[in-house]
Amino acid sequence: MPDIDRSLPVVFIHGIGGGARLWAPQITSFSEAGYRPVALDLPGYGERQAVDHMDFEGLAADIEAEIARLGLARPALVGHSMGGMVVQTALRRRPNAYRAAVLACTSPAFGSGTGEFQKKFVADRLAPLEAGKTMADISRTVVAAMGPNPDLAGRALASAAIAATPERTYRAAVHCLVGFDERANLAAIGIPILCLAGEHDLLAPPSGIERMAGKIPYARYACLSGVGHFANLEAPAAFDAVLFAFLAQVPELRSSDQ
Secondary structure (H helix, E strand, C coil): CCCCCCCCEEEEECCCCCCHHHHHHHHHHHHHCCCEEEEECCCCCCCCCCCCCCCHHHHHHHHHHHHHHHCCCCCEEEEECHHHHHHHHHHHHCCCCCCEEEEECCCCECCCCCCHHHHHHHHHHHHHHHCCCCHHHHHHHHHHHCCCCCCHHHHHHHHHHHHCCCHHHHHHHHHHHCCCECHHHHHHCCCCEEEEEECCCCCCCHHHHHHHHHCCCCEEEEEECCCCCCHHHHCHHHHHHHHHHHHHHHHHHHHHHC
16 A cells, blocks of 8 residues: 555535534544644634525635635545535536545435425424524534434534524525535546445435445445444544545555556
8 A cells, every 4th residue: 555645635624513613623633643634614604704695616616715725735625414515516616626535424415306305404494593592502403413422522512613603604504405416426526535424324324325425436435333413523533543544545546446
């Protein structure tokens, strides 16, 4: 196996609830391992101004601009949940701009062809806000998507980050999700991909992620036991170990599959 390039930039993209700080465990561990990790806040998250609208083309363009601003040459992308959808969009838009990607707890499309699932999803996700609940209330529901024994610090971080998400941004993200569909591009992805699932993830079930991996030419599939939707926070050491092993194989994955 060739020596891994530990100067490889690794760009982390968060999901609907939280922001860049949800990758805090990975920023520490990847830095200690010698990588150059960067966690990005999508529009409306972190210190960025709240937004009333978002779409995946715009989100992908946003991370492209930030990668260019930081001078990151062909980074690896790691996307969780909605962030994994942003990564898939970015791979279609610029197929040769990235060295590898990790699609964690995500899917290649959202909802059903009839649109009924999407309508119910929006209604269910926004109902607490319509009833006068706060994002702090929402956070308690969202972290319930974790597995049975999450890391307590990771659970607390997820809860705090979701609670701090602007309501306007959260509403925009919920509406953005329902239009996602990158299934047609899966077979065209030409870089090594890790499709990573959590055993207890009900939002992005392992079976769907495994099917997605089967449609991508250079994909590997892995499932972390004992975790739910927030795998990187529930079991950060196990999550990181799988990513480190995958990135160590990136130089040879394509040649071994040809």
